[in-house]
Amino acid sequence: MTTETHDISPKHQTADWVWYAAVLGAAVLGWLAYGQLIPFSEWVTALFPVARDSHTGEAIAFFIYDVPKVLLLLTGIVFVTGVLRSWFSPEKTRAILAGKREIFGYPLAALLGVLTPFCSCSSVPLFIGFVSAGVPLGVTFSFLIAGPMVGPVGLGLLYALVGWKIATIYLVFGFTIATVAGYVMGKMKLERYLQDWVRDLNAGPVGDLPEEAVTFVDRLKVGAEQIREIVGKVWIWVLVGIGIGALIHGYVPEEMMLRIMGGEAWWSVPAAVVVGVPMYTNAAGVIPIVEALLGKGAALGTTLAFMMSVIALSLPEMIILKQVLTLRLIAIFIAVVSAGILATGYLFNFLL
């Protein structure tokens, strides 16, 4: 179907160059603003009637510095991700993964989980669509775990706020957990623990959606739309996360942090997971907290475990999946993923 390029209504004819210029202009402006963050935050903090080196002064400076920084980064990352993901769709991904039982189906699914656009509100139809088309259950889980776990927003912010070493460690281990957890669950033959109606269901073939002619400017529009949608939804979590980060940064004594989240306390890793799972926020909200925790000397393994469990295992997601999975399968899912997170946490506390 390649017939429709010429019959687009007049108001859609904003010239292409306007889009290119706007994107370029926004990138330059964002980059310039990014360079002014430290002077800006120091200037604003100085307006408050508190000593700069007091607890309150530290907390305010952290907050004022991090809010514009995270929002700028978030906007840029969401845009670039939106454009990149416009080349992928759940339908294409399903076609690639269907019938892939071989060992490389799992890492492939994890990779596609990162690249395929999907929002948690459609994870049920997506799950059914995958399973009923012959995508093995384990491979489907690898896909579903990797999506949120190693999403570009989390990675990009981690890179900018905490540094490339930790971002890389997180990427490698997040990806490994998604792959291995899917593989383990594939081996466990869990199909019988799907809800009955899902097992019996033969979803119709994906309607032969007409392949629409998509121009590069269309992809830029997708990116812009994503900014509106995601940043518009997530900013409140970002403010809350940075607020908590600022309190930790300003008020929590290092000695106390070492006692609770230091590498010595063996229970700190499972405790981090237990605290992390019911916490529902977005990667963009949790990373400022991670930044503050690490800055105060929390052990890397414990912090990684906390971050992974917040991002990858969320209660609302489980409630949505309850429509297709039995409680037993959900419990196994949580147990397998938690085991991977715990192992990662202990490994890094032990190594460092």
Added chain:
Amino acid sequence: MKSVKVFGPGCKRCETTEKMVRDAAAKLGIDVAIEKVTDARSIAIAGVMSTPGLAVDGKLVHAGGLPDEARLEKWLTA
């Protein structure tokens, strides 16, 4: 009379899509009967994996994200 189905569990984008269909139909002067399909099972059976999805006269035309206005008008007039 066109029959239009909007597939989606009730997220904000699904409602926006429904509104876009209504607006486009009103603009074109076409009678539409809009049915919202919110049940996960029916969505899956229709072959929709990313919501909102859109079917016109029983034929799936769109899945995932808001539809493009120009294309929407074309589907309604087809």
